[in-house]
Amino acid sequence: MQTFKDVQSTERFSVEKMQKIALFESRNFFCDVYCLSPGQTQKPHKHLHEDKIYLVLQGSGSVLIEDDERPVQEDDICFAPAGSIHGVRNNSDKGLKLLVFMTPNPNYSQSR
């Protein structure tokens, strides 16, 4: 696995749906870039065992964690602990790009 990347050039927007671009992963975590075009959302959902972190890399929108929905912009960072309802909306007129960490990595859950 390549160990040096840059988030600036990691970008893919689609009018179809939110795009997820994988950067790194192990059994312990995955790290992706999410790209949301205007109007796109990651619907509120929860993970029983996994924590998630969102860092806004570019653009603005809103992040929901439990019953707390807040406007977010570049450099805002949000923690959705395991079991909490969370989601993202791009309610702006420009692209919204997020760095996302999830830990542990649910793709390895059967072996844990």
Next chain:
Amino acid sequence: MQTFKDVQSTERFSVEKMQKIALFESRNFFCDVYCLSPGQTQKPHKHLHEDKIYLVLQGSGSVLIEDDERPVQEDDICFAPAGSIHGVRNNSDKGLKLLVFMTPNPNYSQSR
């Protein structure tokens, strides 16, 4: 624990040593901001069980992972897998600010 923060205002530089500012943590991870003044380093070291990610938030320097030391700047992201030697140097003349994830959280290791 506060779930919304911003990395822009999370900053503390010291001429004494590299500063670590805690943002979020759980059993699964911790997420800190590291601030290195010019000339400061995080010496090469390794963790047997924990993965680490560095994202450069501001400034420039160099990151070592195993035998690969590379110049890094804002928006570069680096993955140091468990067991790999890794470290950071601020060889620039300005502050270097990094977002750091470590997973799992070594502070909880006795209970794992």
